[in-house]
Amino acid sequence: MHFFDFNLFKFTFFDLLDVLLVAFLIYQLYNLIRGTIAANIFIGLALLFGMYYVVKALHMQLLTGILGKFVDVGIIALIVVFQQEVRRFLLLVGKNASLQRNRAWWQYFFGKADAEKNNYARIKPIIDACKSLKSTRTGALIVFAKYYDEQFYQNSCEVIEGKISKRLLESIFQKTSPLHDGAVVIAENKIKSASCILPLTEKTDLPAQFGLRHRAGIGVTEANDATAIIISEETGELSYAKQGRVKMNISFAELEKLLNKDF
Incomplete structure (x- = not known):
């Protein structure tokens, strides 16, 4: 008789934090590309990556080789294709962490x-x-x-x-x-x-x-x-x-x- 190992599903506070942070990043990404051509490009890239893993699992060597070239430059391709979105995301992060925002709160309470x-x-x-x-x-x-x-x-x-x-x-x-x-x-x-x-x-x-x-x-x-x-x-x-x-x-x-x- 085999017993199911529930230790595989140990869930700590940091696991929860990890999931919440990933969910937040996905939500911000969705907000940045919603209603733009970038949304269609993102779906196209996701389908391309999904197709790569399917043909790889089916041992289709020719398609695996062709699609593998795209996957190999995946991160670089994402940065090039989503240049404007990456810029807006970094601006959003910098804006929220900027000293100007801290000065604004100081001014709000004291002046x-x-x-x-x-x-x-x-x-x-x-x-x-x-x-x-x-x-x-x-x-x-x-x-x-x-x-x-x-x-x-x-x-x-x-x-x-x-x-x-x-x-x-x-x-x-x-x-x-x-x-x-x-x-x-x-x-x-x-x-x-x-x-x-x-x-x-x-x-x-x-x-x-x-x-x-x-x-x-x-x-x-x-x-x-x-x-x-x-x-x-x-x-x-x-x-x-x-x-x-x-x-x-x-x-x-x-x-x-x-x-x-x-x-």
């Missing part, structure tokens, strides 16, 4: 009133400009970059390095302005650049009314630690993009809360 007052003074010109642009249905894309990547932004932008002001933002996005076609990038408490050509999102499940401006606003928040305000030229509707997701038709009260939190 909240002063911080809110100073922050409102910073965002008021932006909100006022958005009100004006919305009322005239002037299309606009304003990006708030937490870290200003000169190589990413300056290659396709006109450098401004100007103080944030309502009139400057309004003048940039006027249809007769040579800088209106593109995005304004705000970082380090300045309007750093304008007329920026940004990467478009690869998401396939966006509303039909989203044009290039919305797709660029979402795309830049996928590739960088940034948020974006999008004002529709057709409807004047305000949208807010963050981490590849977009909130549509937001009010100015919502916009103020979002900017207070993120900017």
Whole structure:
């Protein structure tokens, strides 16, 4: 008579932690590629790897050799194919572990009133400009970059390095302005650049009314630690993009809360 060895199923606290961490990483990966072409690529690669192990088990030498070449460079292929997703994942990890987040908590507990007052003074010109642009249905894309990547932004932008002001933002996005076609990038408490050509999102499940401006606003928040305000030229509707997701038709009260939190 054979007895079943229950020692094989010993489950410790670290085993539970291991499972939870893997589940968290898979969930974050799912969030990063959900609704993008990368999701289809990931499924294709998974099928390719699965097929390799099937043909290997069936001793199909020719297919095993061909598919084995892909498997041998698996990690490198994943990094190349999912370059943007890997970048976004590392930005997410760095953002959560950054000293700036720790300073923000310190400020929240010990200097909240002063911080809110100073922050409102910073965002008021932006909100006022958005009100004006919305009322005239002037299309606009304003990006708030937490870290200003000169190589990413300056290659396709006109450098401004100007103080944030309502009139400057309004003048940039006027249809007769040579800088209106593109995005304004705000970082380090300045309007750093304008007329920026940004990467478009690869998401396939966006509303039909989203044009290039919305797709660029979402795309830049996928590739960088940034948020974006999008004002529709057709409807004047305000949208807010963050981490590849977009909130549509937001009010100015919502916009103020979002900017207070993120900017």
